[in-house]
Amino acid sequence: MRPLLNKIETKTAHVVVIGIGYVGLPLVAEFARAGFRTTGLDKDPEKVRLLNAGESYIADVPTSDLAPHVQTKRLDATTDAAVLAQADAVIVCVPTPLNKTKDPDMRFIVAATEDIARYQHDEMVVILESTTYPGTTTEVLVPKLTDKGGVLGRSVFIAISPERVDPGNEVFKTRNTPKVLGGATPECLIVASALYTHILDKIVPVSSTETAEMVKLLENTFRAVNIGLVNEIAMMSRKLGIDPFEVIRAAATKPFGFMPFYPGPGLGGHCIPIDPLYLSWKLRTLQYQARFIELADSINSGMPAYVVDRTSEALNDQSKAVRGSKILIYGVAYKRDVSDFRESPAFAIIHGLEKRGAHVSYMDPYVPSLNEDGVEQTGIDASTDFGTFDAVVVVTDHAVMDRKRLMRQAKLVVDTRDALRDIDGDRNKVYGL
Numbered sequence: 001m002r003p004l005l006n007k008i009e010t011k012t013a014h015v016v017v018i019g020i021g022y023v024g025l026p027l028v029a030e031f032a033r034a035g036f037r038t039t040g041l042d043k044d045p046e047k048v049r050l051l052n053a054g055e056s057y058i059a060d061v062p063t064s065d066l067a068p069h070v071q072t073k074r075l076d077a078t079t080d081a082a083v084l085a086q087a088d089a090v091i092v093c094v095p096t097p098l099n100k101t102k103d104p105d106m107r108f109i110v111a112a113t114e115d116i117a118r119y120q121h122d123e124m125v126v127i128l129e130s131t132t133y134p135g136t137t138t139e140v141l142v143p144k145l146t147d148k149g150g151v152l153g154r155s156v157f158i159a160i161s162p163e164r165v166d167p168g169n170e171v172f173k174t175r176n177t178p179k180v181l182g183g184a185t186p187e188c189l190i191v192a193s194a195l196y197t198h199i200l201d202k203i204v205p206v207s208s209t210e211t212a213e214m215v216k217l218l219e220n221t222f223r224a225v226n227i228g229l230v231n232e233i234a235m236m237s238r239k240l241g242i243d244p245f246e247v248i249r250a251a252a253t254k255p256f257g258f259m260p261f262y263p264g265p266g267l268g269g270h271c272i273p274i275d276p277l278y279l280s281w282k283l284r285t286l287q288y289q290a291r292f293i294e295l296a297d298s299i300n301s302g303m304p305a306y307v308v309d310r311t312s313e314a315l316n317d318q319s320k321a322v323r324g325s326k327i328l329i330y331g332v333a334y335k336r337d338v339s340d341f342r343e344s345p346a347f348a349i350i351h352g353l354e355k356r357g358a359h360v361s362y363m364d365p366y367v368p369s370l371n372e373d374g375v376e377q378t379g380i381d382a383s384t385d386f387g388t389f390d391a392v393v394v395v396t397d398h399a400v401m402d403r404k405r406l407m408r409q410a411k412l413v414v415d416t417r418d419a420l421r422d423i424d425g426d427r428n429k430v431y432g433l
């Protein structure tokens with residue numbers, strides 16, 4: 001048996017995870033739990049400090065999943081890439097954002113790969129987990145890691161397994177979410193599978209790295225396009241005087257051939273607004289226009305402006321102008337029950353309302369203060385009387401939101417999530433999407 005496979009089988013392989021954020025932190029916890037010596041490598045000294053103190057900073061990873069392994073010195077973290085010299089397995093979980101022109105920003109993957117190349121040695125497996133366009137593994141990782149004589153499938157093993165983590169999901173975690181895996185060669189797939197078998201219930205091998213990359217983009221494009229569709233259904237239904245949420249809930253009773261998606265104030269988070277654009281960018285380089293993706297992006301990114309318009313209509317119905325009105329945004333996180341506000345549509349809604357002259361505050365039990373995207377505010381206390389505002393716009397319907405109190409106290413609610421559907425009260429003051 002090759003030495004690397006032997007080390008993986010006997011759990012004597014040292015696993016280094018580059019990037020210990022939302023994706024990387026659950027992964028280090030799983031590898032340490034499985035019995036591997038595990039190190040998180042991150043540029044962010046605060047994350048490194050917290051992990052070395054055995055403290056979690058991601059809601060889905062309890063501190064109890066980290067601290068015991070830190071105490072036994074099985075798990076640690078560092079900012080020093082030299083740790084890669086001792087690594088047998090390296091898993092790359094760095095960000096893949098868009099740049100200002102909405103093209104892929106590959107800086108983080110490139111920098112991480114260059115760090116690995118600097119400390120590369122024989123018998124190393126490198127697995128990319130970041131979401132990226134089809135071709136990244138063969139076009140970026142393989143050349144950089146075979147440049148100095150590394151032989152693919154013999155001395156270096158390269159694979160991609162795009163992460164599927166769903167923050168806040170209580171049922172599906174790293175272990176029980178099947179993982180798609182593509183190897184740069186059949187040998188690469190064997191070695192990467194051997195490693196993941198220790199931490200996953202089910203691996204789904206595919207025939208190439210490009211296939212694995214495309215699977216992830218299909219999954220996220222599927223969501224973006226379906227959300228785009230229901231957002232348009234919402235706007236069309238309103239024009240027809242129909243409640244779109246009622247339509248979708250009724251359609252969802254069909255036991256086959258329909259899967260419900262719900263409209264909302266716009267996409268948020270690190271994945272759905274961004275990943276499909278990695279695919280459309282790649283296709284543009286091949287003179288092909290990804291029409292569904294671009295249409296969905298245009299509808300979804302127009303939703304915050306639609307919410308601003310709905311708010312303005314709602315105030316108008318009460319003979320009020322947006323200018324001078326006090327408006328509360330309930331929920332700035334991009335989805336319910338999480339604290340992550342990256343790409344949240346709340347920012348565009350706040351800016352849109354402020355541009356029309358409103359005084360905007362926000363309340364979010366998970367986000368005490370904001371200093372992002374031109375919004376610098378401290379959230380107002382969760383017990384504040386909703387009646388002190390001219391309108392409350394529900395952007396994120398956290399489970400802890402006191403719906404009854406909101407219905408009772410608010411003068412006007414723009415309910416983009418249909419959060420008040422089962423709450424008794426004066427429905428004339430509730431405006432849906």
Ligand SMILES: NC(=O)c1ccc[n+]([C@@H]2O[C@H](COP(=O)([O-])OP(=O)(O)OC[C@H]3O[C@@H](n4cnc5c(N)ncnc54)[C@H](O)[C@@H]3O)[C@@H](O)[C@H]2O)c1
Binds near residue numbers: 164165
């Ligand atoms: N967050 C999700 O729900 C989710 C789900 C599936 C896939 N993904 C994908 O996973 C990847 C990572 O996302 P995330 O949400 O974990 O990001 P994140 O920002 O939470 O974490 C990334 C970490 O990488 C670190 N980093 C960046 N460059 C580095 C380098 N060169 N060396 C060491 N550390 C470096 C950053 O400091 C940060 O801590 C992205 O491609 C994302 O699209 C994310």
